[in-house]
Amino acid sequence: MATTAPPLTPPPVIDLREVRKAYGEGPPALAGVTLSVRPGEALAVLGPSGSGKSTLLNLIAGLDRPSAGSVTVDGLRVDTLGEAASARYRRTRVGMVFQFFHLLEDLTVTDNVLLPAQLAGMSRAGARRRAAELLEHLGIARHAHAHPGRLSGGERQRVAVARALMNRPALLLADEPTGALDTASGEDVRALLTQLNADGQTVVLVTHDLSLAASCATRTVELVDGRIVRDVRHTRPTAEVAR
Known part of the structure; x- marks a missing residue:
C-alpha cells in the first residue's frame, strides 16, 4: 500500500541565528x-526605546551587519553580502515602508512608485502596468498623476507601500508605519497592512502602536535589552482595506 509523503514545510522567509x-x-x-x-x-516587533527593535530591522534589511551570528532572508545570507549585492537585495527581495514616507515631492505618485522598477531594470511597459495595478489595488489610482504634497498622510503611506511592493518582494518591512499619522489615517494604514497580509504578503513591522500590532499581526515578539522576552502567535480578525 502506497504511503503519502508528508507535505514539505516551506523554508522560513527570515532566519536569524x-x-x-x-x-x-x-x-x-x-x-x-x-x-x-x-x-x-505578520510579525510585530515591540519593545521600549533602546530595546534593539531598529537594530533588528536594519540587520534584516541589510543596512547593517551583525557582530556575530547569521541573517538569512529568502534563502540569502544577508550578513555576508558586499555593498553592491546588499543594494540589489533591497531592490529585489525586500520592500521598506518608513514613518515619514520618504516620497520625492517633485515626482508624481506614479513616478514615485516606478522608481524601484527602474533601478531593478524592469521594462518600462511592464513597470507601468505593475504600478497601475498596485495603485488600483491600494485604492489610490485616482491620484496617479498628483504630487505627494496634495495627498493626506494615509494616502501618502499607501503610495509608499505601493513603491515597496513594486518588485514583488518576499518581505515587507514597516518601521513605525503609523507613527506620523492622525487617528483616521492610522486606521487606514492598519487596514491596508492587514489586507496585504491576508493576501499572502509576509510582513515585519516595528512599532510602539499596540493597537497596530493587535489588529495587523499574527505574531508578536517583544524585545527588552536586546533579547526576545516574549514570542506569541495569535489570530486576528479579518479586516477590509479602507477605500
Missing part, C-alpha cells in the same frame, strides 16, 4: 537573538 550586535564597549543592542519567520506571517 544567535545574532549579536554591539556598538562600542557598552551593552550589545542585540544579545544572541534567534528568530524564524514563516511565509505569510
Whole structure:
C-alpha cells in the first residue's frame, strides 16, 4: 500500500541565528537573538526605546551587519553580502515602508512608485502596468498623476507601500508605519497592512502602536535589552482595506 509523503514545510522567509550586535564597549543592542519567520506571517516587533527593535530591522534589511551570528532572508545570507549585492537585495527581495514616507515631492505618485522598477531594470511597459495595478489595488489610482504634497498622510503611506511592493518582494518591512499619522489615517494604514497580509504578503513591522500590532499581526515578539522576552502567535480578525 502506497504511503503519502508528508507535505514539505516551506523554508522560513527570515532566519536569524544567535545574532549579536554591539556598538562600542557598552551593552550589545542585540544579545544572541534567534528568530524564524514563516511565509505569510505578520510579525510585530515591540519593545521600549533602546530595546534593539531598529537594530533588528536594519540587520534584516541589510543596512547593517551583525557582530556575530547569521541573517538569512529568502534563502540569502544577508550578513555576508558586499555593498553592491546588499543594494540589489533591497531592490529585489525586500520592500521598506518608513514613518515619514520618504516620497520625492517633485515626482508624481506614479513616478514615485516606478522608481524601484527602474533601478531593478524592469521594462518600462511592464513597470507601468505593475504600478497601475498596485495603485488600483491600494485604492489610490485616482491620484496617479498628483504630487505627494496634495495627498493626506494615509494616502501618502499607501503610495509608499505601493513603491515597496513594486518588485514583488518576499518581505515587507514597516518601521513605525503609523507613527506620523492622525487617528483616521492610522486606521487606514492598519487596514491596508492587514489586507496585504491576508493576501499572502509576509510582513515585519516595528512599532510602539499596540493597537497596530493587535489588529495587523499574527505574531508578536517583544524585545527588552536586546533579547526576545516574549514570542506569541495569535489570530486576528479579518479586516477590509479602507477605500
